[in-house]
Amino acid sequence: MGTFSILNQSASGKNLQRLFLLRIIAIVSQIIIFWTVYSVIELELPWMPIILTISLLAVLNFFTWIRLRYAWLVTNPEFFVQLLIDVASLTALLYFSGGSTNPFISLYLLPLTIAATVLPWHYTWTMAVITISCYTFLLFQFVPLPHDHLDDHSRHMFEFNLHVSGMWLTFVLSTLLITFFVVKMNASIRDRDKELSRSREQALQNEQIIALGTLAAGAAHELGTPLSTMAIITGELQQESLENVEFQRSIRILRDQIALCKQTLTHLLADAGQARVEEGNGQPVDVFLQQVIDKWQLVRPSIRFTSRYDGMQPAPVIMNTRLLSQSILNLLNNAADASIRQVDITCRWDEKQLHLEILDDGPGLDAEAAEHAGEPFFTSKGPGQGFGIGLFLANTNIERFGGSVRLFNRPEGGACTHVILPVLQGTASTSL
Structure with a gap:
């Protein structure tokens, strides 16, 4: 059970697997971005709660990986809670890094897109309300980015460049992640449609087989009497022309054929409903x-x-x-x-x-x-x-x-x- 191929293979399980992979990408991206901010840009942020938030998200994703190793059905409420974990972690990170002024604020669209793709409509609307509420909260409550070491002109240029760069990076990440998830979801939908088509074809074949079985049962009942009559007549014919070898050979073949037909009909109804592989x-x-x-x-x-x-x-x-x-x-x-x-x-x-x-x-x-x-x-x-x-x-x-x-x-x-x-x-x- 050490490879991904033996994890939960249901349709909902595959969706959770993709969310697990997206979360890994998000954690790695967050580490890279905040490391760049710390070591290159040298902004003073509340690093302890930021590190704790990323670490907690990594731990929760580890438990998600353990959960995927079991064949339990991934329900819609469970998947929705998984998305809420991502929304909560994103809200916490944005709160400690500029709130609504952070260009990564548009990442709220990712869990909303996933919910709209995977979950029923009422989950999607609930997610829309939650993300709008979080965005609204961050308009008024957040830890602002420090600019004390810059003059006014430099501060404005810095804010502008940082915002433009963040918007570009947000667009790239959102495009890649949404494309990845939607493409995989489309593949799952096509696989589901193929499976439904096979199921419908199998159901049609089963109906045809049942109809043929009904006709066969009636035919077996109707053919029993004429086969018995032919067996009696061929038995009487076999007593005639004993010296004719070719005639006796033909009668013997005919009697063997009749006996085989009778044997087949005898087993037909007896075997009905019992011809399972096991x-x-x-x-x-x-x-x-x-x-x-x-x-x-x-x-x-x-x-x-x-x-x-x-x-x-x-x-x-x-x-x-x-x-x-x-x-x-x-x-x-x-x-x-x-x-x-x-x-x-x-x-x-x-x-x-x-x-x-x-x-x-x-x-x-x-x-x-x-x-x-x-x-x-x-x-x-x-x-x-x-x-x-x-x-x-x-x-x-x-x-x-x-x-x-x-x-x-x-x-x-x-x-x-x-x-x-x-x-x-x-x-x-x-x-x-």
Whole structure:
């Protein structure tokens, strides 16, 4: 916990971090300015209360740094109190160094600008009233700057030059600090808008998934009866033409497909609402991938494919859930539909990530497919050949597991589906 990167990372926490940095700049600037006044200009000021004020501000800023190391939410009242500390210290320093005649009086605009940028309007108006009151107080109550060692002409020239120089320095400091804070605040606002946009997109995807889940539940109920009927009929057909090897092979494939459909429908409702990442089982990456490919081979027995595995042994563990395996199956089916001759599957992993590349030798992605791939109900297949939800569901589910899916054209032709998935800490000794 010794670096700034692990401090409070909420939006309000980042604002307090910036105020902490601005206060450091203010303390350093005050030390430099008063040291110049003491050693170069040689003005006699009440140095003891000035030093105590700067020291107290530094101590309070140190406690602010300690507070930032905790993940507690920075509330608006707390941030407002932090600004009041700066106003109080500035008022004290101005009181002991000329009051309203001090050219640094315009620094009151800094906490007011910060309050207007960060806090709700009632805090801003309260800060405006407080700073105006402090300025008004310093019009009448302050320790004047000493000029006893100068004649009238020299005193007027000195006051004029000092005031002009102070105004210039105040403008430079105010410009730099306000620019720094406003730029950082604009960056925070843009980050917040991006986060809100991602949240809205995620909420929309969740609504679409819920709608698809409702339709799937109804479809599962409706398909149960016709699948049972087909299972009975294919069982009876299997008893016929026993000498016809090709016929028996086709019936066996058909019965396997029907059994797989029934098994999928059986688990559909049982798994609904329980397919969370934490409820899956850890399994070696190579074993998990081989099981998915074996299931895909059962579903698509006519597809020619090659598979290659490359990674550390023993293989790391990946979270094996039905959602994840089904998502990869959807991607494999999309590649099989697009492929002309065969599908090439390449699996690579290390101690952090699994990289799965599914290569087809089809025509590749056209401009429309490249732009809209992964959107719900978009499909580049012909009428009746796809619903446009396979890639959408696969991408959504894989992102829920902390992974990503990227679909792009290959230079040599065809398309590549690149899946990246995180693996769990630790390895398993089971391998292919």
